[in-house]
Amino acid sequence: DTEVTQTPKHLVMGMTNKKSLKCEQHMGHRAMYWYKQKAKKPPELMFVYSYEKLSINESVPSRFSPECPNSSLLNLHLHALQPEDSALYLCASSQDFQREFFGPGTRLTVL
């Protein structure tokens, strides 16, 4: 299985809502990532987990809260988001920081 899955595919939420994005991989990869991608821009790194521990936080606002329950799962908890947070949220995984396998993404709209 060389696939990274993400749910949901689309999400619309209000600024007062709490929601979570989910990501799963069964490739045994020990590094997992959250990226944010705005239209016509490259992916922008948010968080990196290595061996289930948060190793990089790119100064992301606290309204985004990552969680790695186990080596196959990665969540991104969302609370009190702003309209400018609307974007494609991509999860990725890699083995030893080599090539990254991206999931299909969650397209988030904040109203």
Place this chain on the structure above:
Amino acid sequence: GQQVMQIPQYQHVQEGEDFTTYCNSSTTLSNIQWYKQRPGGHPVFLIQLVKSGEVKKQKRLTFQFGEAKKNSSLHITATQTTDVGTYFCAGLRSNDYKLSFGAGTTVTVRA
């Protein structure tokens, strides 16, 4: 901030013609990776270059890594409509293992 520069931002190509996209880093890279993102899709890994001066080919695509491991190029010959998409280079920084994406080259093809 972004440390990998990529040009051109847009490339409009006549079907059958060749084109090249270039990446340049301000710092020496551990490796450079290339990804392709189709419209509405997610980044898909194409190749990774690790060695100084390395050249790799995939059918009509030729990838190069500079001698100083600071620049790279992707050359596509005989462009086809299936080449449409955005091509990102991404440099892996050796000090923190973060993947730094270039801005991307968005390719459109005239039949």
